[in-house]
Amino acid sequence: MTGIDHRLALERLLASDHAAPNPIDDIEALLKAHHPDYREGSLVSLAVGANRGSECPTALAASLQSNARIEDADLAGAPVVDTEVLIIGGGGAGCAAALTAAEAGGRVILATKLRIGDSNTVMAEGGIQAAVGEDDSIQRHFEDTLRAGHGCADRRLVACLASSAPDSIRWLIDRGMRFDLAEGGAIGGKLLRKKPGGATRARILSFKDYTGLEMMRVLREAVELDERIRLWNRCPLVELLSDEAGHCVGAVLYDLALHRFVLVRASCVILATGGVGRLHLNDFPTSNHYGATADGLVLAYRIGAALRELDSFQYHPTGIAWPSFRLGGLISEAARSAGAHLLNGLGERFVDELAARDVVSAAILRECAEGRGIEREGMVGVFLDIPELERRQPGTLAQRLISLGHLARQCGIDPSREPMMVRPTLHYQNGGVVIDENGTTSVPGLYCTGELSGGIHGRNRMMGNALQEIITFGRRAGLHAARSASRHPAPKVGLFHLQGWRRQLVAAGMPLDRFGPDLFPRYANFDFGDELALRGGKRTTYAPKRARRVE
Amino acid sequence: MQTSQVRITVNGCVIDTEPTRSILEAMIDAGETLIDGVGCMGQGVCGSCRVLVRRQGESEVLSALACETRACEGLQVAFLDHLPMHRHHVYAMDDWNGDSWRILERINATFPEAQHCRHCGGCDSACPKHLQVHKGVMLAAAGDLSAAECFDECIMCDLCTIACPELISPNHLGLYVRRLSTAIGFRPADLVLRLHQIERGEMVIDQDVASTQP
Missing domain, CATH: 3.90.700.10 (Succinate dehydrogenase/fumarate reductase flavoprotein, catalytic domain)
Known part of the structure; x- marks a missing residue:
């Protein structure tokens, strides 16, 4: 151009x-x-999975209908770790879920692909919606959100968002997150409120214009200092584990530091892996974080979870x-x-x-x-x-x-x-995995929270509702998972769901050599096959692929 | 379009790039694998892409963020790994509960090294955001909770923690003061009232409202 x-x-x-x-x-x-959402040829119909027949952007469809990166044989000899709650994703939603699950007494592992806090949360500038104003009400927050989403959001979820929002702000303050005041002092003052586009009242609370940074540094510190949470950085999710009934019973992670797979057997798995911007749908640049490659969305779909509004994205002008x-x-x-x-x-x-x-x-x-x-x-x-x-x-x-x-x-x-x-x-994935108020999905044992879940924003998200969503639903998913988790791992865990998945791919004539999830943007120059060659101590030092060494 | 090439060195590898490119972009262009030490890709808020840089002809080594630093001829760059750092300043969520008159005792107990600052200025020169880190440490060590403001724009990159010879962990001290002053001393009246109304059932949502038009 x-x-x-x-x-x-x-x-x-x-x-x-x-x-x-x-x-x-x-x-x-x-x-x-x-416009990419309307342009001829930018959407394709999904050929496999729970949403067969629904339209979604071509690049995302390729990821959603990809083949698994691993076989049973790859897992031989991999260490097995047991926990009650496994959380994937180190952004705001994952941290809120981890802290809440740990407080409720659950044994928790939080695994993240990059480093805890590396997320879209930390980049959020605008703020977080909560109806605290005298002229405002949780009913208005509910109605504004529903209307902005063109009436197709899940009313139960939106009601949950609006009515929990003030308590989520209290939860954040209790953990040490500060908000700007419009008048008065720290005790007895009034919170500064900004009006989001499409709202009937000013409802966005903020900390200067780096609200997400203030939120993330508090949550990151709280997680890092919580001895009940095992934190694994640089451990991307590669596949979910299933039992013979197709329930989610854990996950396969890949430890990028030690070059090996790790099997985590978990009673509940909470995916909080964020959005899809780094897939660069329709070749668009993105405002998203480097790790936003739809990993959780792809794997939730593969194990059988239903998705919604998968053709609706926010392209910020x-x-x-x-x-x-x-x-x-x-x-x-x-x-x-x-x-x-x-x-x-x-x-x-x-x-x-x-x-x-x-x-x-x-x-x-x-x-x-x-x-x-x-x-x-x-x-x-x-x-x-x-x-x-x-x-x-x-x-x-x-x-x-x-x-x-x-x-x-x-x-x-x-x-x-x-x-x-x-x-x-x-900028943002409006839809995502279908969830209920506790973040549970159509797959038993599997929870989703944050940007990868759908139903809260309908077909258009209001400013300030993303940060509110990750706290409200992150906490709810963490609490529900900790309470319903069993102390004992499932007797039989494996990759049972892959057999049916591959059968579907073959039947639909889909390629079997398109592997997913992507894990990193294409320009990360990361090849999972090359990475696997590093396993078993064959080559343990980092060697650059193309650049020359200094003489 | 024609741009002049510059040659930089990243982690010992020579990369030819253009002066319009950031260090991170130069690495990507050169086909280097980039799967850690990267995050927000330019916004400068995640603190992941920490580097030490030395410009051609200069002897001083400076810390910076690779996403915000542009390539220039002869630039030498070394990425700093995020060590699985032993956190020696450990505290519980209720650390600040109790007698807030004795808050300085709590600060001293949790961050005892802050009393031994050598005033070397290492933290200030390490900060890629040019914050007044040393001033913040001094205020916190004197029990002055306004120290919190010195760390308003802190991205928790830990460069000051690495730089500090007394192991004060200035950014974590700053965050500790921020968190405690908010957790014990921030009670906006409008939020207090709204929580009260919701908890007493005085404010509920009617999900069946027929119209969502304004």
């Missing part, structure tokens, strides 16, 4: 009259031509398009709602900046696809004109767009003088 040279585009921007954009005649046609090291990073909607314009390389506005997110995204993609984007160091996007906004409304940057200022400085830009370059970025 090419665009108009950045310098030339800057000159045209300065000369621009910022005239209102022409209205879009045919929104349907625009979406079909340019204003991801960073330049510089490359921040590609896909998020610029909050605050900039556009404060009045910032979007302009193409000709210096023209091309869409009502406050139109629905999918329309704005599609319009930006159209400009880029048709050569009216702006090109800088090989990256293509459109301008988000903050300097013009600052001239029109002096002080906006300092008062309303603090986070954007920080981001711009990271990019080496003075935001009051130079526009940001943006293009849509893959």
